[in-house]
Amino acid sequence: MDQAASALLVDLEQRGMLDEVLVLMMGEMGRTPRINKNSGRDHWPDxxxxxxxxxxxxxxxxxxxxxxHSETPLERPVHYHEILATLYHQLGIDHHRAFLRRPEQARPYHARVRTRG
Structure with a gap:
């Protein structure tokens, strides 16, 4: 995965497309920091x-x-609503309208996010 991601980003940069293409790689959860009794890892949403x-x-x-050991967030925890709000913002979608259930949680993640213009 790391080589493929790196190759994609390098290719987009070389073609002058990186500012126009938004790449997001994530799963819906993490995994427990410790091995369980079955030699595996369980879901870890924190x-x-x-x-x-x-x-x-x-x-x-x-x-x-x-x-x-990646057990708890220490500094500036980011909620998945903030990730979605940032993606919507960058795509020109009103992130306040996109979150109909709890619009107060939808906000651009970081003040330094560049807007299109």
């Missing part, structure tokens, strides 16, 4: 990784952090 690149977003950001 901490997970994602990659967001291109689409006119400010580069070089690493929002938030987690504890040493």
């Amino acid at each position: 901490v997970f990784s994602l990659l967001v690149a291109g689409g006119g977003l400010t580069r070089g950001q690493v929002p938030g952090s987690s504890s040493r």
Whole structure:
């Protein structure tokens, strides 16, 4: 996955398309920091990784952090509503209208997000 993602981003950059294409890689959850009794890992919604690149977003950001073993968020936890709101914002979709159930939770994730213009 890492080589494919890297190749995609390099290709988009070389073609001058990275600011126009928004790449998002994430799952719906993380995995427990510790191995369970069956030598596996269980669902862990508190901490997970994602990659967001291109689409006119400010580069070089690493929002938030987690504890040493990725058990809990430590700094600037990001809710999935914020991820969706940012994607909608970058696509020109009114993120306040997109979240009909709880519009107060929909907001662009970061003040430095560049808008289209």
